[in-house]
Amino acid sequence: MLFLETLIGGLLAGTMYSLVAIGFVLIYKASGVFNFAQGAILLFSALLLVTLHEHGVPFVLAVLITLVALILLSILIERLVLRPLTNRSPMTLFMATLGVSYVIEGVAQGLMGANVHALDVGIEDVPVFIGDLMISQFDLIAAITAGVLVGVLALLFNKTRIGISLRAVADDTRAALSIGIHLNRIWQIVWAVAGVTGLVAGMLWGTRQGVQFSLSLVVLKALPVLIIGGFTSIGGAIVGGLIVGAGESLGEAYIGPLIGGGITPWFAYFLALAFLFYRPAGIFGERAIERV
Numbered sequence: 001m002l003f004l005e006t007l008i009g010g011l012l013a014g015t016m017y018s019l020v021a022i023g024f025v026l027i028y029k030a031s032g033v034f035n036f037a038q039g040a041i042l043l044f045s046a047l048l049l050v051t052l053h054e055h056g057v058p059f060v061l062a063v064l065i066t067l068v069a070l071i072l073l074s075i076l077i078e079r080l081v082l083r084p085l086t087n088r089s090p091m092t093l094f095m096a097t098l099g100v101s102y103v104i105e106g107v108a109q110g111l112m113g114a115n116v117h118a119l120d121v122g123i124e125d126v127p128v129f130i131g132d133l134m135i136s137q138f139d140l141i142a143a144i145t146a147g148v149l150v151g152v153l154a155l156l157f158n159k160t161r162i163g164i165s166l167r168a169v170a171d172d173t174r175a176a177l178s179i180g181i182h183l184n185r186i187w188q189i190v191w192a193v194a195g196v197t198g199l200v201a202g203m204l205w206g207t208r209q210g211v212q213f214s215l216s217l218v219v220l221k222a223l224p225v226l227i228i229g230g231f232t233s234i235g236g237a238i239v240g241g242l243i244v245g246a247g248e249s250l251g252e253a254y255i256g257p258l259i260g261g262g263i264t265p266w267f268a269y270f271l272a273l274a275f276l277f278y279r280p281a282g283i284f285g286e287r288a289i290e291r292v
Helices: 002-031 038-054 059-085 090-112 137-159 161-171 173-178 183-209 213-229 234-259 264-278
Strands: 127-130 133-136
Touching (some): 002 038, 002 133, 002 137, 002 161, 002 213, 002 234, 038 059, 038 090, 038 183, 038 213, 090 213, 133 137, 137 183, 137 234, 161 173, 161 183, 183 213, 213 234, 213 264
Antiparallel strands (some): 127 133
16 A cells, blocks of 8 residues: 555656656757756746735736746747757757746846745645545646646647647758748747746646745756656656656655665656666657768
8 A cells, every 4th residue: 555655646746747847848849959948937937926926916817927928938038049049059059048047047036036935826735535545635636737738738739730830840840941831930839838838837836845946946857857758759758757756756665764765866867867778769759860
Protein backbone atom coordinates (compact mmCIF):
# COMPACT_ATOMS: atom_id res chain seq x y z
CA MET A 1 0.00 0.00 0.00
CA LEU A 2 2.85 2.39 0.84
CA PHE A 3 4.43 1.65 -2.53
CA LEU A 4 1.19 2.42 -4.40
CA GLU A 5 0.57 5.63 -2.45
CA THR A 6 4.16 6.78 -3.05
CA LEU A 7 4.01 5.88 -6.74
CA ILE A 8 0.64 7.55 -7.37
CA GLY A 9 1.64 10.63 -5.36
CA GLY A 10 4.83 10.91 -7.39
CA LEU A 11 3.01 10.50 -10.69
CA LEU A 12 0.51 13.21 -9.79
CA ALA A 13 3.25 15.56 -8.57
CA GLY A 14 5.16 14.95 -11.81
CA THR A 15 2.41 16.63 -13.80
CA MET A 16 3.52 19.92 -12.21
CA TYR A 17 6.90 19.50 -13.91
CA SER A 18 5.16 18.58 -17.14
CA LEU A 19 3.20 21.84 -17.19
CA VAL A 20 6.46 23.79 -17.18
CA ALA A 21 8.06 21.54 -19.79
CA ILE A 22 5.15 21.91 -22.23
CA GLY A 23 5.98 25.60 -22.72
CA PHE A 24 9.52 24.68 -23.73
CA VAL A 25 8.33 22.01 -26.14
CA LEU A 26 5.90 24.32 -27.95
CA ILE A 27 8.55 26.92 -28.74
CA TYR A 28 11.38 24.50 -29.43
CA LYS A 29 9.29 22.43 -31.82
CA ALA A 30 8.15 25.46 -33.81
CA SER A 31 11.35 27.51 -33.92
CA GLY A 32 14.22 25.45 -32.56
CA VAL A 33 14.71 27.97 -29.73
CA PHE A 34 15.33 26.69 -26.22
CA ASN A 35 13.40 29.37 -24.33
CA PHE A 36 15.13 29.78 -20.98
CA ALA A 37 12.79 32.72 -20.30
CA GLN A 38 9.88 30.32 -19.71
CA GLY A 39 10.68 30.26 -16.00
CA ALA A 40 10.63 34.06 -15.83
CA ILE A 41 7.31 34.11 -17.71
CA LEU A 42 5.92 31.65 -15.16
CA LEU A 43 7.10 33.89 -12.32
CA PHE A 44 5.77 37.05 -13.97
CA SER A 45 2.35 35.49 -14.48
CA ALA A 46 2.01 34.36 -10.86
CA LEU A 47 3.36 37.67 -9.49
CA LEU A 48 1.09 39.82 -11.66
CA LEU A 49 -1.94 37.71 -10.78
CA VAL A 50 -1.37 37.82 -7.04
CA THR A 51 -0.51 41.55 -7.09
CA LEU A 52 -3.71 42.42 -8.97
CA HIS A 53 -5.77 40.30 -6.61
CA GLU A 54 -4.16 41.86 -3.51
CA HIS A 55 -5.07 45.31 -4.87
CA GLY A 56 -8.75 44.46 -4.97
CA VAL A 57 -9.18 43.12 -8.49
CA PRO A 58 -11.61 40.16 -8.51
CA PHE A 59 -9.78 36.88 -9.03
CA VAL A 60 -11.40 35.97 -12.35
CA LEU A 61 -10.77 39.45 -13.76
CA ALA A 62 -7.16 39.30 -12.50
CA VAL A 63 -6.69 36.00 -14.35
CA LEU A 64 -8.05 37.54 -17.57
CA ILE A 65 -5.82 40.62 -17.27
CA THR A 66 -2.80 38.42 -16.58
CA LEU A 67 -3.67 36.24 -19.55
CA VAL A 68 -3.82 39.24 -21.90
CA ALA A 69 -0.57 40.63 -20.47
CA LEU A 70 1.22 37.31 -20.98
CA ILE A 71 0.04 36.96 -24.56
CA LEU A 72 1.25 40.49 -25.32
CA LEU A 73 4.56 39.84 -23.52
CA SER A 74 5.14 36.62 -25.45
CA ILE A 75 4.41 38.29 -28.79
CA LEU A 76 6.73 41.20 -27.93
CA ILE A 77 9.57 38.81 -27.05
CA GLU A 78 9.18 37.05 -30.38
CA ARG A 79 8.82 40.30 -32.34
CA LEU A 80 11.47 42.47 -30.71
CA VAL A 81 14.11 39.98 -29.57
CA LEU A 82 14.01 36.73 -31.51
CA ARG A 83 12.79 37.78 -34.94
CA PRO A 84 15.81 40.06 -35.53
CA LEU A 85 18.03 37.09 -34.59
CA THR A 86 16.51 34.71 -37.15
CA ASN A 87 19.08 32.33 -38.68
CA ARG A 88 21.56 32.97 -35.86
CA SER A 89 23.16 30.03 -34.04
CA PRO A 90 21.18 28.12 -31.38
CA MET A 91 23.62 29.38 -28.74
CA THR A 92 22.93 33.00 -29.73
CA LEU A 93 19.17 32.43 -29.45
CA PHE A 94 19.59 30.66 -26.12
CA MET A 95 21.64 33.54 -24.72
CA ALA A 96 18.99 35.96 -25.96
CA THR A 97 16.27 34.14 -24.02
CA LEU A 98 18.57 33.99 -20.98
CA GLY A 99 18.93 37.76 -21.16
CA VAL A 100 15.17 38.18 -21.59
CA SER A 101 14.58 36.11 -18.45
CA TYR A 102 16.71 38.46 -16.35
CA VAL A 103 15.02 41.52 -17.87
CA ILE A 104 11.56 40.12 -17.05
CA GLU A 105 12.58 39.30 -13.48
CA GLY A 106 14.12 42.75 -13.01
CA VAL A 107 11.07 44.57 -14.38
CA ALA A 108 8.74 42.40 -12.29
CA GLN A 109 10.73 43.13 -9.14
CA GLY A 110 10.81 46.86 -9.92
CA LEU A 111 7.08 47.07 -10.54
CA MET A 112 5.70 44.60 -8.02
CA GLY A 113 8.39 44.22 -5.36
CA ALA A 114 10.32 41.22 -4.10
CA ASN A 115 8.13 40.15 -1.19
CA VAL A 116 6.80 36.61 -0.89
CA HIS A 117 3.07 36.38 -1.64
CA ALA A 118 0.58 33.66 -0.85
CA LEU A 119 -1.54 32.70 -3.85
CA ASP A 120 -4.85 30.97 -3.24
CA VAL A 121 -6.62 29.58 -6.29
CA GLY A 122 -9.21 27.76 -4.20
CA ILE A 123 -7.53 24.34 -4.18
CA GLU A 124 -6.81 22.95 -0.72
CA ASP A 125 -3.89 20.56 -0.28
CA VAL A 126 -5.81 18.00 1.76
CA PRO A 127 -5.75 14.19 1.57
CA VAL A 128 -8.33 12.41 -0.55
CA PHE A 129 -9.06 8.73 -0.06
CA ILE A 130 -9.74 6.47 -3.03
CA GLY A 131 -10.46 3.17 -1.38
CA ASP A 132 -7.52 2.65 0.95
CA LEU A 133 -5.23 4.91 -1.06
CA MET A 134 -4.53 8.41 0.21
CA ILE A 135 -3.54 11.03 -2.36
CA SER A 136 -3.24 14.82 -2.39
CA GLN A 137 -6.29 16.72 -3.63
CA PHE A 138 -4.01 19.47 -4.97
CA ASP A 139 -1.88 17.01 -6.93
CA LEU A 140 -5.01 15.31 -8.29
CA ILE A 141 -6.46 18.60 -9.57
CA ALA A 142 -3.06 19.61 -10.99
CA ALA A 143 -2.96 16.31 -12.89
CA ILE A 144 -6.48 16.86 -14.24
CA THR A 145 -5.50 20.38 -15.28
CA ALA A 146 -2.46 19.07 -17.13
CA GLY A 147 -4.61 16.48 -18.87
CA VAL A 148 -7.17 19.07 -19.98
CA LEU A 149 -4.39 21.38 -21.20
CA VAL A 150 -2.79 18.60 -23.22
CA GLY A 151 -6.16 17.69 -24.70
CA VAL A 152 -6.81 21.29 -25.76
CA LEU A 153 -3.34 21.58 -27.28
CA ALA A 154 -3.82 18.29 -29.11
CA LEU A 155 -7.05 19.57 -30.65
CA LEU A 156 -5.44 22.90 -31.51
CA PHE A 157 -2.40 21.40 -33.22
CA ASN A 158 -4.05 18.39 -34.86
CA LYS A 159 -7.50 19.61 -35.90
CA THR A 160 -7.05 23.26 -36.88
CA ARG A 161 -5.35 25.12 -39.72
CA ILE A 162 -3.02 26.74 -37.21
CA GLY A 163 -1.95 23.33 -35.97
CA ILE A 164 -1.36 22.03 -39.49
CA SER A 165 0.71 25.13 -40.25
CA LEU A 166 2.70 24.63 -37.06
CA ARG A 167 3.50 21.04 -37.94
CA ALA A 168 4.50 22.10 -41.43
CA VAL A 169 6.87 24.72 -40.00
CA ALA A 170 8.31 22.21 -37.54
CA ASP A 171 8.89 19.61 -40.27
CA ASP A 172 10.38 21.87 -42.94
CA THR A 173 10.53 25.65 -42.56
CA ARG A 174 11.50 26.36 -46.17
CA ALA A 175 8.76 24.14 -47.58
CA ALA A 176 6.22 25.82 -45.29
CA LEU A 177 7.30 29.24 -46.53
CA SER A 178 7.08 28.09 -50.14
CA ILE A 179 3.38 27.24 -49.79
CA GLY A 180 2.51 30.61 -48.25
CA ILE A 181 2.56 29.90 -44.51
CA HIS A 182 3.25 33.11 -42.58
CA LEU A 183 6.19 32.00 -40.43
CA ASN A 184 6.29 35.00 -38.09
CA ARG A 185 2.57 34.76 -37.38
CA ILE A 186 2.93 31.07 -36.49
CA TRP A 187 5.78 31.86 -34.13
CA GLN A 188 3.74 34.58 -32.44
CA ILE A 189 0.85 32.17 -31.92
CA VAL A 190 3.17 29.53 -30.47
CA TRP A 191 4.79 32.03 -28.11
CA ALA A 192 1.35 33.22 -27.01
CA VAL A 193 0.20 29.65 -26.33
CA ALA A 194 3.41 29.03 -24.39
CA GLY A 195 2.58 32.13 -22.35
CA VAL A 196 -0.84 30.67 -21.54
CA THR A 197 0.74 27.42 -20.36
CA GLY A 198 3.12 29.55 -18.28
CA LEU A 199 0.11 31.16 -16.60
CA VAL A 200 -1.42 27.79 -15.73
CA ALA A 201 1.90 26.50 -14.40
CA GLY A 202 2.52 29.76 -12.54
CA MET A 203 -0.85 29.60 -10.78
CA LEU A 204 -0.27 26.03 -9.61
CA TRP A 205 3.39 26.45 -8.64
CA GLY A 206 2.62 29.78 -6.97
CA THR A 207 -0.06 28.10 -4.90
CA ARG A 208 2.26 25.24 -3.96
CA GLN A 209 5.43 27.22 -3.13
CA GLY A 210 4.25 30.79 -2.69
CA VAL A 211 4.94 33.51 -5.25
CA GLN A 212 8.60 34.39 -4.80
CA PHE A 213 11.53 34.99 -7.12
CA SER A 214 12.94 31.50 -6.61
CA LEU A 215 9.83 30.32 -8.47
CA SER A 216 11.59 31.01 -11.77
CA LEU A 217 14.15 28.31 -10.88
CA VAL A 218 11.49 25.66 -11.44
CA VAL A 219 12.71 25.88 -15.02
CA LEU A 220 15.75 23.87 -13.94
CA LYS A 221 13.52 20.96 -12.94
CA ALA A 222 11.95 20.99 -16.38
CA LEU A 223 15.30 20.18 -18.01
CA PRO A 224 15.41 16.51 -16.90
CA VAL A 225 11.77 16.19 -17.98
CA LEU A 226 12.66 17.42 -21.48
CA ILE A 227 15.74 15.20 -21.72
CA ILE A 228 13.74 12.13 -20.73
CA GLY A 229 10.59 12.84 -22.75
CA GLY A 230 12.14 14.60 -25.73
CA PHE A 231 12.32 18.27 -26.67
CA THR A 232 9.80 18.02 -29.51
CA SER A 233 6.90 16.08 -28.01
CA ILE A 234 4.10 17.37 -25.78
CA GLY A 235 3.29 13.78 -24.89
CA GLY A 236 6.95 13.31 -24.06
CA ALA A 237 6.79 16.26 -21.66
CA ILE A 238 3.92 14.56 -19.84
CA VAL A 239 5.64 11.16 -19.73
CA GLY A 240 8.93 12.72 -18.69
CA GLY A 241 7.22 14.57 -15.86
CA LEU A 242 5.54 11.39 -14.66
CA ILE A 243 8.86 9.50 -14.69
CA VAL A 244 10.63 12.29 -12.80
CA GLY A 245 7.83 12.64 -10.24
CA ALA A 246 7.56 8.89 -9.63
CA GLY A 247 11.34 8.48 -9.56
CA GLU A 248 11.79 11.23 -6.98
CA SER A 249 9.03 9.91 -4.71
CA LEU A 250 10.14 6.27 -4.85
CA GLY A 251 13.81 7.23 -4.55
CA GLU A 252 13.15 9.38 -1.47
CA ALA A 253 11.04 6.64 0.11
CA TYR A 254 13.27 3.63 -0.56
CA ILE A 255 16.78 4.87 -1.36
CA GLY A 256 16.78 8.01 0.78
CA PRO A 257 16.82 6.20 4.14
CA LEU A 258 19.84 4.17 3.05
CA ILE A 259 21.98 7.22 2.26
CA GLY A 260 20.57 9.74 4.73
CA GLY A 261 17.88 11.36 2.55
CA GLY A 262 18.22 14.29 0.21
CA ILE A 263 17.28 12.35 -2.94
CA THR A 264 14.79 14.83 -4.39
CA PRO A 265 17.14 17.69 -5.42
CA TRP A 266 19.35 15.52 -7.66
CA PHE A 267 17.57 12.29 -8.55
CA ALA A 268 15.84 13.76 -11.63
CA TYR A 269 19.24 14.73 -13.05
CA PHE A 270 20.54 11.22 -12.39
CA LEU A 271 17.65 9.83 -14.46
CA ALA A 272 18.30 12.39 -17.20
CA LEU A 273 22.00 11.44 -17.30
CA ALA A 274 21.07 7.79 -17.74
CA PHE A 275 18.81 8.70 -20.67
CA LEU A 276 21.55 10.78 -22.26
CA PHE A 277 23.75 7.68 -22.33
CA TYR A 278 21.17 5.27 -23.76
CA ARG A 279 18.59 7.45 -25.55
CA PRO A 280 19.90 10.97 -26.11
CA ALA A 281 16.80 12.11 -28.06
CA GLY A 282 14.45 11.10 -25.22
CA ILE A 283 11.56 8.67 -25.32
CA PHE A 284 9.52 10.57 -27.91
CA GLY A 285 12.20 12.87 -29.27
CA GLU A 286 13.13 12.99 -32.93
CA ARG A 287 16.58 11.62 -33.64
CA ALA A 288 18.77 13.88 -35.73
CA ILE A 289 19.62 12.50 -39.17
CA GLU A 290 22.92 13.64 -40.56
CA ARG A 291 24.05 13.01 -44.11
CA VAL A 292 27.73 12.78 -44.80
